[in-house]
Amino acid sequence: MELLADRAAAEDVLLFVNAAIAATGQREFHSDGDAQQWSMEFLHEYMLVNYRDLYAATLTLGVNDRNAAAIILRLLQTGRDASPAQRHVEGRLIAKALTELPTHRVYHLFTALRKARVNNRRTRAIIREWLVARPDPAFEAVKYRSAFLSAVRHAHLKIEDLPGEELDAFLFGWHSAGRFATPLFETWRRAHFDRRAVFELPYTIAEGFAAGHRITRAEFLEKIAPQLTRNERLRLQRSAAWTGALGVVADAVDLSRMPLTRLAAYVLALPVEEREQRRLELTDALRAAALRVAGLRAGTWGRVAAVLDDSYSASGSSEKRRRPLVVALAAHFLLRELASDYRPLWLSGDEDPLMARARGVTALGERLLDGLETRPDLLVVVSDGWDNAPVGMAAAVLRVWGERLDPEGKTAVAHLNPVFDAAGLQVRRLAPTTPTVGIRDAEDLPELVAFARFATGRTGIAELRAHIDSRVEHWLSEETPCTA
Template sequence: MELVADRTAAEDVLLFVNAAIASTGQREFHSDADAQQWSMEFLHEYMLVNYRDLYAATLTLGVNDRNAAAIIMRLLQTGRDASVAQRAVEGRLIAKSLAEMPTNRVYHLFTALRKARVNNRRTRAIIREWLVNRPDPAFEAVKYRSAFQGAVRHAHLKVDDLPAGEMDAFLFGRQAAGRFATPLFESWRRAHFDRRAVFELPYTVAEGFATKHRIKRADFLEQIAPQLTRGERLRLQRSAARIGAAHLVADVADLSRMPLTRLAAYVLALTVEEREERRLELTDALRAAALRVAGLRAGTWGRVAAVLDDSFSASGSSEKRRRPLVVALAAHFLLRELATDYRPLWLSGGDDPLMVRARGVTSLGERILDGLETRPDLLVVVSDGWDNAPVGMAAEVLRVWEERLDPEGRTAVAHLNPVFDAAGLEVRRLSPTTPTVGIRDAEDLPELVAFARFATGRTGLAELRAHIEARVARRLTEETPCST
């Protein structure tokens, strides 16, 4: 009985980790946003109540930003239920996670804590520490003014503790300062009546003032261009093209410096004609990004075959457009760098990854058979797991392979699923004995392939706990870059 309970606990933890990596609470191809959110709410509550220490530790296992914020929210809400030792570890894990989280996500979390009236001493200390260590508080006070102001009040923070002068006057108007000495604060003040000052502000702030001053969109984009970040340039290119102003926000940044998955998303958002025209540039950028992720592991994985899902369901949804296909494309370039010998197998039969698009049925079984034919050291399947041509063929192929053709397990098989199946409360599996793990970004692929050994249902909680505790110890000793 203890062995059964132990394995059940391990399966519970793995179920949550996979879901928290893959699910963002948004609509997927096979389920709507409400189903996603309800399912994740249940899993969060279940983990918090039954496995609190492991629940906190999942912050080290690559869960996406949305679920990391949800974990932090619940831990801070229920501090009374934790022991002194648990609170100490949780506090350090929360601080690490906040430092790595996108800035807008952190302010959204702080606003949610304030609205939920979570104002215990630990929460205030965590917010204060994060705010005091911001590299450019004046910039954030302007860009996130309402949320910044709310966080300062909620944490009972003295504005004199912040490394930026005039903060009290800017946030609360407690001094009749008139003009500000801080350039960004002064630009914000002037922008209320002087349209020239609008273009000295961060884009998201300037956009509101541009509407107030009735500045034409094309004129606004032309003059705000120097203030745009690389990410803002990329996001604005499509909308700017619709008004004939794409040249005003042209991406002049080196694409090879972009993160791999984000770069894959950018490539797939281009038209086929644009991809063909920029083939060499885009391919070199993808390979450079993949090589950065591979690092010292480049060329060390032996013979690798990859089954990559470009069926119609890889088109994702209106909220997560092409996301499964984006992950597959990024994984393709990363596996190419990791492998000594690499064989990609797209479901469509295509051999030009740069021109890949979501189409056709999900014929996983046939392509898995093709991948196993050469007996690689590793077979990686990147798919949402909806095997429908014919239904169940993939599971049968894998069963026969594992039981009869490769009982020694010389070929490792890992299924990476970028889609959370809300109805099943898990990422959909290909077969009961094939390890399946959720994936959000291709950058996590090496760690997830290593983690997949726990996802077969054969591992007990003790081994899984040891792995997670080692990750926690390593995470708490790492230097953490500040979020941007």
């Protein structure tokens, strides 16, 4: 009985980790956003109540930004339920996690804490330390003005404790302050009455002023182009095409600096004709990005086969357009660099990854047979797990392979699933004995393949806890201790 309870606890933790990696609260091909949110609310509450220390430690396991923020919110809401030792570790984990979250996500979290009236000493200390450490508070005071001011007030922070000049006048009395010596503050002030100043502001700040000055979208995009960041250029390409300013935005996209998964999304968003015309450029950029991720692991994985899902369900949803296909494409290029011998197997049978598109049924069984035929050292499956041509063939193939053809497990199999199945409260599995882990970005693939060994249902909580404790120690090894 103890052994069963031990395994059940490990399965609970793994189920949550996989869900927190893959689930973003957005519509998927097979489920809507509301169902995802309800499922994740339940999983968060279940983990917090039953495994609080492991719940906090999942911040180190690659959970996505949305769920990392949700974990932090719940830990701070329920601080009175934690022991002093737990609060100490949680404070360090939270402080480190906040430095890795996108800035807008942190301000959204601080706003949620204020609305939930979470204002204990630990919360105030964490907010203060994060704000004081910001590299450019003037920029954030302009870009996130109301959220910034709310966080300052919520943490009982004195403005003079923050780096930078004129913050007090900007936040509390800009109407009567006159001219500012801080260039960004002064540009922001002038933008209220001078349309020329609008184009000197960062894009996200300028957009609101543009509407007030009745600046057309085409003119705005053309003149704001020098202020755009790399990510803003990518997001704006579609909008720019509608207004005839595509060239202004798209030409300056620097592929050499783009992360692998984001680059794969950029490539798949291009028309097929443009992908063909820019084949060499795009392929070189994807390989270079994959090589950066592989690092010293390049060529060390031996013989690898990959079953990559480009069926119709890989088209994703209106909110996560082509996301499963994006992850599959990025994983393809990364595995190519990690392996000494690599064999990609797309469900469609295509052999040109740059032209990948989502179509057809999910015939995983046949492709698994093809992949296992050469007995590779590792078989990686990147799929949402909806095996439907025929239903259940993938599970049968993996069962027979494990029981009769490879009982010694010489070929390791790992299923990486980029889609959260809200109805099942987990990422959908191919077979009970095949490890399945959630994946959000292909950059996490090497760590997730290593983590997959815990997802077979045979691991106890002690072994899993030892692995997570090791991750926590490593994750916190270079951080500045939080005093909260």
